[in-house]
Amino acid sequence: MWADNSVFYQIYPLGFCGAPFENDGQQNPRINKIYDWIPHIKKLGADAIYFSPVFESDTHGYNTRDYNKIDVRLGCNEDFAKLCTTLKQNGIKIVLDGVFNHVGRGFFVFLDVLKNREASPYRDWFYIDFGGNSNYNDGLWYEGWEGNYDLVKLNLRNEAVISHIFDAIKYWVQEFNIDGLRLDVAYCLDRDFLKRLRQFCNSLKPDFVLIGELLHGDYNQWVNDEMLHSCTNYECYKGLYSSFNSMNMFEIMHSLIRQFGPESWSLYTGKHLLCFTDNHDVSRIASCLNNEKHLKPIYGLLFGMPGIPCVYYGSEWGAKADKKEGDSALRACFDSPSYNDLTEFISLLSHAHKNNDALIHGAFYSKVINNKYCVFERNNGTERIYVAINADENDVSVSFDAGTSHLRDILTGMEYEFNGSITIPAYGVMYLTP
Numbered sequence: 001m002w003a004d005n006s007v008f009y010q011i012y013p014l015g016f017c018g019a020p021f022e023n024d025g026q027q028n029p030r031i032n033k034i035y036d037w038i039p040h041i042k043k044l045g046a047d048a049i050y051f052s053p054v055f056e057s058d059t060h061g062y063n064t065r066d067y068n069k070i071d072v073r074l075g076c077n078e079d080f081a082k083l084c085t086t087l088k089q090n091g092i093k094i095v096l097d098g099v100f101n102h103v104g105r106g107f108f109v110f111l112d113v114l115k116n117r118e119a120s121p122y123r124d125w126f127y128i129d130f131g132g133n134s135n136y137n138d139g140l141w142y143e144g145w146e147g148n149y150d151l152v153k154l155n156l157r158n159e160a161v162i163s164h165i166f167d168a169i170k171y172w173v174q175e176f177n178i179d180g181l182r183l184d185v186a187y188c189l190d191r192d193f194l195k196r197l198r199q200f201c202n203s204l205k206p207d208f209v210l211i212g213e214l215l216h217g218d219y220n221q222w223v224n225d226e227m228l229h230s231c232t233n234y235e236c237y238k239g240l241y242s243s244f245n246s247m248n249m250f251e252i253m254h255s256l257i258r259q260f261g262p263e264s265w266s267l268y269t270g271k272h273l274l275c276f277t278d279n280h281d282v283s284r285i286a287s288c289l290n291n292e293k294h295l296k297p298i299y300g301l302l303f304g305m306p307g308i309p310c311v312y313y314g315s316e317w318g319a320k321a322d323k324k325e326g327d328s329a330l331r332a333c334f335d336s337p338s339y340n341d342l343t344e345f346i347s348l349l350s351h352a353h354k355n356n357d358a359l360i361h362g363a364f365y366s367k368v369i370n371n372k373y374c375v376f377e378r379n380n381g382t383e384r385i386y387v388a389i390n391a392d393e394n395d396v397s398v399s400f401d402a403g404t405s406h407l408r409d410i411l412t413g414m415e416y417e418f419n420g421s422i423t424i425p426a427y428g429v430m431y432l433t434p
Contacts, residue, residue, distance in 0.1 A: 001229055002093065003180065003209040004272040005360055007303075007350045008310035009046035012280040013054050014061050015331025016313060019073035021059055023106075029075035034083055038090055040337040044316060045350025048093040050182050050211075052280055054080065060327065061097070062184060063104025063150050067168035077175060084176040095209065096172060098181035100165055101188045102144070102151040105136070110152050114138055125161050126152055145185065156193040166200050173204050182274075186212025186222060186231065194227040211274050223271055233273035233307055235259070240277055240301060241285060244294040244391050249374040252301065253366055256376070260306045260364040268306075269363070275307035278315055280331050286318040293427045296345050297389050300429030303349035304378065304387030306364050311350075317343045345429075352410050352431055358383045359431075367400040373424060375400055385410070386432040390424035397423050404434040 013019075017030035031054075041049065053061025056069045070080045084094055103110060109122040117123075117140065118130055132141025135149045145151040154161050172178050181201070183189065189212075201208040212222050214231040222228050236259070239252040259268045277285040277298055286295060295318055303309050317338040321329040337343075353359045362378035362385070372392040378385045386407070390396050399421040407418045410431045416422060424430055 001209055001272070002207050003048065003095075003211070003230060003308055005354065006048040006093065006308060007044075007046045007354060008048045008050050008095070008274065008308060009041050009044065010050045010052065010276075010279060010310055010312045012052040012061075012313070012331045013074055014052075014071065015280070015328070015333060017074060018333035019071070021328065023056070023058055023065075023071070023073060025072060027072040027076060029079045031070070031074040031079055031083055035086065037337055038087070038092070041092065042090060044311065044343070044347050045354060046311065047091055047354070048095060048179070049087065050095045050310065051097060053097045053099060055099075058104040058106045058150065062099050063102075063106070064099055065104050065106040066108065067165065068171055081175055084178070088177060093179040094176065095180040095182055095211065096176075096178050097184055098169070099184040100154065100156065100193075101185045102153045105150055105152060107152065114140075122160075124158050125155055127155060145188070156190040162193065162196065166197075169201065170204060173208075179205070179207070180209030180211065183210060183212045183228070186228065187214050187217070191222075191227065194222065198227055219268060219271075219273065223268075223273070230272055230274055230308065232279075233259075233275045236273075236275060236305070236307075237277070237282075240298055241288045244298055245288075245290045247391060248371050249389070249391065250369055250371065253369045253374050253376070256305055256364060257366055262363060262365060272360075273307045274310050275302055275305065276310040276312065277302055278312050279310070280312065280327075281323075282330070283323040284312070284315050284319055284321045284330065286315065287320045287322045292318065293393075294391060295342050297391055297427055297429050299342075299346050299349055300387070300431075301389050303346075303353045304359060304376070304385075304389075304429075304431060306362075306378075309350070309353060311346060316346050348411055349429075356383065356385060356410060356431075356433075358385045358433075368398055370396075370398075372396065373398060383433065386430075388422065388424045388428070388430040388432060390426065390428045393426050395423050395425050395428075397421050402432070402434065407432040407434060 017033050056066040056071045057063050070077050113120045127143035129141040143153040210228045212228040212231040215234045219231050223231050239255040243249050243252040317340050358378045358380045362380040365377040368375040373390045373396050375388045407416045
């Protein structure tokens with residue numbers, strides 16, 4: 001699958017483009033702002049963009065009004081189609097947010113139910129009780145997503161609903177030439193629907209990728225040959241920043257061993273999960289870390305561990321935002337990309353990741369674990385790379401068996417004579433290969 005070999009860049013378009021939160025109905029081609037960022041995205045080494053919701057919605061994108069129309073606050077379908085063509089010409093794949101668990105109250109089908117009640121031909125598109133009432137005093141009750149009644153839950157066992165969604169996906173492939181979907185709250189989706197979705201998307205494009213938003217539990221229940229290709233690796237998301245803040249690298253290493261180690265009981269060996277330090281739903285990593293000097297080593301770990309690395313726009317230069325400030329703070333509008341040492345370092349990591357198969361398909365072996373540093377091996381059978389991370393403010397000398405007397409750091413090109421130990425610089429990252 002192409003996504004296994006990629007570096008993703010996530011954009012939340014409504015925030016990125018500075019659109020008003022409420023849908024004002026005024027068409028504005030704000031999406032064209034992305035053209036100016038293409039050189040930056042390419043320099044960063046990303047070759048796939050995951051777009052959070054782009055379709056017409058009530059407010060934040062996840063309360064969809066129309067699956068077949070780009071949100072007017074971003075422009076029109078033609079604007080987005082032209083952008084997608086340009087992205088493809090620049091070697092950038094396109095993954096859209098597929099929000100299929102629920103729609104907004106402004107969705108045309110739901111509006112018909114509110115108007116015509118029992119007489120609506122769409123009454124079975126949702127979970128409706130005409131004898132109840134809603135928080136909006138509609139004179140009927142309906143199921144909302146996790147108690148959020150601006151998000152009306154769809155009945156994914158209704159053939160008309162399934163056909164409507166599949167027709168929209170086919171249109172997105174034809175109109176925008178998309179390469180995959182990130183499925184919102186995939187853990188809520190009907191599993192028979194997911195199986196049919198996989199079959200349908202395979203029929204459209206054999207290499208079409210489905211990445212589910214999963215939080216916890218056994219990801220194998222969703223990521224398998226019948227349903228999703230990949231999912232969000234939230235388990236390691238928490239372990240990444242927590243390990244640095246507590247200066248306890250055992251936490252993230254034990255998660256990686258549990259997920260990808262060589263033991264027979266490892267959960268996801270051979271799978272490629274979407275890995276990240278932050279996204280549009282959580283505090284930015286620069287606001288999570290107690291020590292900003294840990295930004296480089298945490299990205300070094302992200303790009304060295306098994307999985308598909310994903311960078312959230314703005315975090316590549318250390319932008320800050322705390323979840324406590326609200327979603328709008330997390331989904332900021334930046335006038336232009338910024339460049340600093342972190343940006344350049346992530347670019348270096350990105351190119352190293354894509355150009356060394358051991359970092360993509362290589363097995364995972366833990367070599368050294370200490371509270372303040374760790375070393376692990378990625379080995380694809382023909383090449384091996386030792387990822388060395390030091391969270392400490394001091395240089396550390398680390399001993400391990402590399403089976404060689406010579407190592408080269410693919411990040412810097414530096415050559416080292418290896419007599420069983422190597423010095424990792426303070427807050428350092430090394431990708432060492434024989």
